[in-house]
Amino acid sequence: MSDCYISYGDIKRKIRNLKKVELKIRFHVMDFSDSNNKNIWTKMNNANLIWDDFFDLHESTSKSVKYPLKRLAKMNKDELKNIISEFYYGVYYQFYKDNGMLDMSFYDPDILAQLGLPFDADISTIKKRFRELAKIYHPDAGGDEAKFIELLEQFESLHIK
Incomplete structure (x- = not known):
């Protein structure tokens, strides 16, 4: 139990940071200030975030995701690391696919x-x-x-x- 995160807040912060990292990797968004939000959403207009398929930070939701907040809260650090690795693989797979750089070493x-x-x-x-x-x-x-x-x-x- 000592390996588990103490609060939902800790998990939410870590997961929110993953969303920012995906925006940086896939859309080259470096500024997350309110004045730049229009630019962010214009870049992502027709793109789906991998983050949206993986996570939902609301405690009670009907949204279907791989890892809802309640499930994440029950995991230890090693399990979370594996999920984060899976998330990064998905982000880079999509980035390479979007930019025509896929080779035979990446599988969907x-x-x-x-x-x-x-x-x-x-x-x-x-x-x-x-x-x-x-x-x-x-x-x-x-x-x-x-x-x-x-x-x-x-x-x-x-x-x-």
Whole structure:
């Protein structure tokens, strides 16, 4: 229990800072003063923040996010570090994707999650999981053809040879 953050306030500050870091990385926003807010929102007009998919700092909300505040409050520091690493991976993945700099070493974290894999899965882990799911969903083995086709499309979109 000593590893846990003491208050919601500590967690909220840390998570709010992650939002600012994402704005700096993806949109090069360095000034967060009120006079600059219009400029920030103009830059982000059609872009979705990774932060919005990960976090919600309201204690009671119906918004669907990966890590609501109540869940974060129950985690120890190591668990929070893992979530922050996952968040940074998502931010940089999106940054590289937006700027046309993706290479074969980055895999879409959303597809990896759909396959039941962590964001930092390597190629051998991905292939192993694909084989496991292919055995389950293959129509010749009595599996669901639609799910098998979806699995193939997901695997192909990862560009693994």
